[in-house]
Amino acid sequence: MKRKIMETGIQLFHQNGFKSTSVQDIVQLMGVTKGTFYYYFNSKEELLKDIHLSYIEEIVKEQEVILNNPSYDFTKKLYEIVFMLINNIKTKGPSARIFTRENRHLSENHVDEIKEKRAKFRKNTQKLVEEGIKQGVINKDFRADILTLGILGMTNWSYYWFNPDGEVPTEKVVEIFLDMILNGITSNERISNII
Structure with missing residues (x-):
């Protein structure tokens, strides 16, 4: 029930x-x-908190399965995490939207509990980015924390505009995002050489 x-x-x-x-x-x-x-x-807010916790706990578990897969290299792990977040729009769309849209209605003690789980997801992603920098897959001049927030911001914002039943399939969106993350969007000089 x-x-x-x-x-x-x-x-x-x-x-x-x-x-x-x-x-x-x-x-x-x-x-x-x-x-x-x-x-x-006890209240409608407690229900909202449980919805938030259920969603974030599930995606942290899924993320950790991806990160602990010994057959995945850095790029495959990053692809699978981005895919999971974008694919959730189709499989868990309402929960994902509530998670991003309705957290302002939670009291401070409930927000703190959820922030802790969100932080775990972010820290796990940042460890992966740091691994990519160590391996030389990601430019060593990039800050892992800012790159992590950029990746999560890009994927989380997708809940507002991406239609999984639209003309662009999930896999194509993930491919574009991964290409942007790993290769940038221009074939010209780096921005530091321009400005």
Whole structure:
């Protein structure tokens, strides 16, 4: 039942936004009483927190499976992480959008718990970028922290514009992103030589 409440919450928060969805809306759609809701959750905000935690914990686990795969080199690991994030728009779109859009409705103690998990994903990605710099795949003059934030910003922002059922398939978007990350967007001189 808890999972069903979460799924209904995801559906309604995605469609109507957190603020415009009431506990009554959730239980009405499910055909249960408010008592059922409050048996599993103390508040609508606690439900939102659990949706956030469920999403971030799952993608951290998926990321760690990719990073710990001994048959993957740096480029394959980076590809698989970017693919996972873009592919989630199709497989977990509503949860991903709630995660990026609705976190402003969480109280500080709930935000801190989620920030810790987000930071883990970012740190794991940064370790991979540092590995790429060590191996010489990435220019040693680049800062790993800024490059990591750029990669995550680019992929996370995709939730706002990428249509997985549109004319550009997920694999093509990932290929373009990876090409930009590893090769840049110009064949001309580096920016440091221009400015």
